[in-house]
Amino acid sequence: MMHRLRLTLTLMLVAAAALPWNATAVDGRPFSSFASFNKFSPNYTENLLVRSLFDIGQGKLQPALNTINELLKLAPNFQLAHLVRGDLLMAYAKQPQAFASGVSSPERTKDFREEARVRIERYLDERPQRIPEPLWQLHDSQKYAIVIDTNRSRLFLYSNERGKLRYLADFYVTVGKNGAEKQTEGDKRTPVGVYYASSKLIQKLPDFYGYGAYPLNYPNEWDVRQGKNGSGIWLHGTPSNTYSRPPRASDGCVVMTNPDLKAIAPALSSGNTPVIITDNLTWQGDSDNAELQREALMQTLETWRKDWQSQDTDRYLSHYASEFFSSGNTDLNAWKAHKQRIQSRSDNVQVKLGNVDMYRYPSKSKAMAIVSFDQDYKSNLLSNKMRKRQYWVLENKRWKILYEGPA
Amino acid sequence: MLTPRIFALLLLGMSYLPVAHADNLKEIVQLANSGQATQALERLDTHIRANPKDAQAIFTRGVILAEVGKRDEAIKSFVSVTEMHPNLPEPYNNLAVLYADQGQYDKAKKALETAIKTHPSYATAHENLGDVYARQASEAYDKALQLDNSNSRAQNKLSMIKGLFNGSYKPVIVGNKEQKPAEPAAKPAETAKPAEPAATPTPAAPAADSADPAVVAAVNAWAAAWASQNVDGYLASYASSFKTPKGEARSDWENLRRERISKPAKISVDLSNIKVKMDGDKARVSFQQSYRGGGLAQRTSKTLFMVNSGGKWLIEQEIADN
Numbered sequence: 001m002m003h004r005l006r007l008t009l010t011l012m013l014v015a016a017a018a019l020p021w022n023a024t025a026v027d028g029r030p031f032s033s034f035a036s037f038n039k040f041s042p043n044y045t046e047n048l049l050v051r052s053l054f055d056i057g058q059g060k061l062q063p064a065l066n067t068i069n070e071l072l073k074l075a076p077n078f079q080l081a082h083l084v085r086g087d088l089l090m091a092y093a094k095q096p097q098a099f100a101s102g103v104s105s106p107e108r109t110k111d112f113r114e115e116a117r118v119r120i121e122r123y124l125d126e127r128p129q130r131i132p133e134p135l136w137q138l139h140d141s142q143k144y145a146i147v148i149d150t151n152r153s154r155l156f157l158y159s160n161e162r163g164k165l166r167y168l169a170d171f172y173v174t175v176g177k178n179g180a181e182k183q184t185e186g187d188k189r190t191p192v193g194v195y196y197a198s199s200k201l202i203q204k205l206p207d208f209y210g211y212g213a214y215p216l217n218y219p220n221e222w223d224v225r226q227g228k229n230g231s232g233i234w235l236h237g238t239p240s241n242t243y244s245r246p247p248r249a250s251d252g253c254v255v256m257t258n259p260d261l262k263a264i265a266p267a268l269s270s271g272n273t274p275v276i277i278t279d280n281l282t283w284q285g286d287s288d289n290a291e292l293q294r295e296a297l298m299q300t301l302e303t304w305r306k307d308w309q310s311q312d313t314d315r316y317l318s319h320y321a322s323e324f325f326s327s328g329n330t331d332l333n334a335w336k337a338h339k340q341r342i343q344s345r346s347d348n349v350q351v352k353l354g355n356v357d358m359y360r361y362p363s364k365s366k367a368m369a370i371v372s373f374d375q376d377y378k379s380n381l382l383s384n385k386m387r388k389r390q391y392w393v394l395e396n397k398r399w400k401i402l403y404e405g406p407a
Numbered sequence: 408m409l410t411p412r413i414f415a416l417l418l419l420g421m422s423y424l425p426v427a428h429a430d431n432l433k434e435i436v437q438l439a440n441s442g443q444a445t446q447a448l449e450r451l452d453t454h455i456r457a458n459p460k461d462a463q464a465i466f467t468r469g470v471i472l473a474e475v476g477k478r479d480e481a482i483k484s485f486v487s488v489t490e491m492h493p494n495l496p497e498p499y500n501n502l503a504v505l506y507a508d509q510g511q512y513d514k515a516k517k518a519l520e521t522a523i524k525t526h527p528s529y530a531t532a533h534e535n536l537g538d539v540y541a542r543q544a545s546e547a548y549d550k551a552l553q554l555d556n557s558n559s560r561a562q563n564k565l566s567m568i569k570g571l572f573n574g575s576y577k578p579v580i581v582g583n584k585e586q587k588p589a590e591p592a593a594k595p596a597e598t599a600k601p602a603e604p605a606a607t608p609t610p611a612a613p614a615a616d617s618a619d620p621a622v623v624a625a626v627n628a629w630a631a632a633w634a635s636q637n638v639d640g641y642l643a644s645y646a647s648s649f650k651t652p653k654g655e656a657r658s659d660w661e662n663l664r665r666e667r668i669s670k671p672a673k674i675s676v677d678l679s680n681i682k683v684k685m686d687g688d689k690a691r692v693s694f695q696q697s698y699r700g701g702g703l704a705q706r707t708s709k710t711l712f713m714v715n716s717g718g719k720w721l722i723e724q725e726i727a728d729n
Contacts (some may be wrong), residue, residue, distance in 0.1 A: 079551045086547035093540035095672075108552060241553065 078243035111246035144267035199271035210237025278362035321400035367394035496522035625720035646721035671701035688715035
C-alpha cells in the first residue's frame with residue numbers, strides 16, 4: 001500500500017517536473033556534486049532541496065522529509081521547500097498529491113514546477129564548472145566575471161587569476177516575467193548583452209530589494225543604437241519574507257536570494273564587474289569555430305593598432321564596419337573624414353593598448369564582440385590616455401569595428 | 408465520527424466498574440449533552456474525588472473539558488488516564504487531537520503512534536494520524552503560497568476539533584463506514600471486547616421528539632451514498648422539485664455533482680448535531696457536515712428541506728453556510 005503511494009507521488013512529481021530522470025541521474029553523478037557543498041555554502045539550501053527531491057524519486061520519503069525539515073530551518077521562507085514538504089506530508093496522510101496540487105492557482109503551480117525543474121537540472125548538469133564561451137579575455141585588474149543564463153535561471157561566477165578563469169559558484173536567479181531580450185520599457189524582459197554592474201546602491205531601498213541592488217548599465221551603446229529602451233535593470237535581492245522568487249517573475253531585473261547575493265557581494269565590490277546575460281549559453285571547447293573567431297579578433301585588434309600607429313589611413317579605416325556608429329551621430333563617413341583630417345597632420349604616432357578585456361557579445365543575428373582597453377596615444381600633436389570600448393561585428397568573415405568610444 | 412465510538416466503548420466497556428458509577432456517569436453525560444457542561448463537570452469532580460481511580464470518569468471529564476475549550480485541563484485528564492491504563496489507545500487518541508489543535512504536531516503524532524502500537528488496527532488513530540499529516544501539509548502549502556491564513560486557520564482548527572469531538576455524547580451518523588468491508592479496524596480494540604455491542608452507533612437521535620425516523624434514515628442514506636461515491640444513489644435522494652443552488656438546470660447541476668463526487672479518490676462525509684423539525688409531509692433537517700475528499704477538508708452547517716414523496720423522504724432544497 002505504502003509502496004504504491006510512493007510510486008504515485010514520485011511519478012507525478014517526475015512527470016510534473018518533466019525531468020530527464022533516470023537511474024543514472026539518481027544513483028550516480030548528481031550526488032557527487034552534493035559533496036562539494038558544506039553547510040556554509042549559500043547553495044547548501046538548494047542542495048538540500050534537490051537531495052530531498054531525489055530521495056522522493058527513490059521512494060525514500062522519510063529521508064526526504066528529514067532533509068526538507070533541515071532545509072526549512074535554514075531557509076524558513078523557502079516557498080518551494082514548503083510545497084515539497086506539503087506533498088510529502090500528504091503522502092503520509094495517505095492522500096498523495098500530484099506535484100503542487102495543494103496549490104490552487106495553476107499559475108503558481110507552474111511557477112513552483114519551473115523553479116523545481118531549473119534547480120534540479122542544475123544538478124543534472126554534467127560539467128557545471130566549465131568556462132562560458134563568451135568570456136574571451138579578462139584583464140588583470142578584473143578579478144571576477146559573472147555570466148547569467150536566462151534559460152537556465154542561473155548566475156555563474158568566475159574568478160580571474162592572472163588571466164586564468166576559474167569557476168567559483170553558480171546560483172539560481174529570477175529573471176523577467178516575459179523572459180529575455182528586453183526591447184522596450186515595461187516589457188518585463190531581461191536584457192541580453194554585456195553589461196557592467198556598478199557598486200551597491202547606498203541609499204535605503206524598500207524591503208522588496210532585500211540585501212541590496214547593483215545597477216547594470218542597460219541600455220548600453222549597442223542597445224541604444226538598436227532603439228532599445230527602458231532602464232533600472234538591477235541585480236538585487238528578495239523581500240525579507242521570501243527566500244526565492246519563481247524563475248520568471250521580475251520586471252526585467254535579475255533577482256537572487258539574499259544569502260546568494262551576499263555571497264557574491266565581494267565579486268561586485270569593484271563597481272565594474274562584467275555581467276554577461278545570455279539566453280543561449282555555450283561553453284569554451286564546445287565549438288572550434290567560436291575559438292577561431294576569438295583568435296581572429298585578437299589578431300585583428302593588433303592589426304588595427306598597427307595600422308593606426310603606422311598611419312596607413314586606408315588600411316586603418318578598413319577596420320570599420322559599414323554600419324559603424326559612434327557618439328554624437330557619427331557614422332562611418334563622418335568618422336572617415338575626421339580620421340583622414342587628423343592623420344594627415346599627425347607624425348610620430350604611437351599607440352599602445354593595455355588591460356584588454358574581450359567578450360563575445362550575445363547576439364542572434366550576427367557574431368559580435370565587445371572589447372575594452374586602456375589606450376595610450378602619442379603623436380606630435382597629442383598625448384592622450386583613455387579607456388576605450390569597441391563593439392566588433394563579423395562582417396563577411398572579417399571582424400570590423402561597429403562602435404568605438406570612451407568606456 | 409471518531410470519538411463517539413471510543414466513548415461508548417469506554418462507557419460500557421469497563422465492566423469491572425461498579426454499575427452505580429456507570430449510571431452516575433450516564434446521567435452526567437446526559438447533563439453535558441443538554442448543554443449544562445458546568446454542572447456536569449461539578450458532578451464529575453465530586454465523583455472523581457470520591458473515586459480517584461475511576462479512569463472512565465476522568466476520561467469523561469477530559470472529553471467535556473475539551474468540548475468547552477479547556478484544552479490544557481483536558482490534556483491533564485487524558486494524561487492521567489494514560490498513566491492508569493497505558494495500554495488503552497483512546498486517551499492517547501484524544502490527547503493527539505488536543506495536541507494537534509495546539510499545533511504540537513510531533514506530540515500528536517507520538518501519541519497516535521503509541522495508540523497504534525498497542526492497537527495496530529485502531530482505525531480512529533490511523534485516520535487521525537492522517538489528519539495530523541494533512542493539517543501539517545495544509546500549513547506547508549499556505550507557507551508555500553505565503554498565505555497569511557492565521558485567521559482562517561484558527562477557524563479551521565477549531566472546527567476540526569469540533570469535528571472530532573462534537574456529538575461525542577450523541578450517536579452520530581457515520582457516512583461511509585458501512586461501505587468499507589475492507590476496514591477491519593472498524594472493530595473496536597481487542598482489549599475492550601465486551602464493549603462491542605455498543606460500538607455500533609444507533610441511528611441518529613434527532614433533537615425533536617416527534618421526528619420521523621424515516622427522515623433521518625433518508626439523510627443517512629444520502630450521506631452514505633455520497634461518501635461511497637454512489638452518484639446514482641446520491642442523486643436519487645433529491646426530489647424532482649429540487650431547487651438547484653444557483654437556479655441552474657437540473658441536468659447541469661447533476662453533471663457537476665457527478666463530476667465532483669466521482670473525482671476524489673476517497674470521500675468521507677460525517678454528520679453530527681442532527682436536528683429535525685417536522686411539518687406534516689415536510690421536514691427541515693439541519694446538521695454539521697464534515698467533508699473530506701480530494702485533499703479538501705470542509706466543515707459546513709447545512710440544512711436540508713425534505714419532502715415526503717410517496718413514503719420516501721427526498722431533498723427539495725439544500726442550503727449550506729460555512
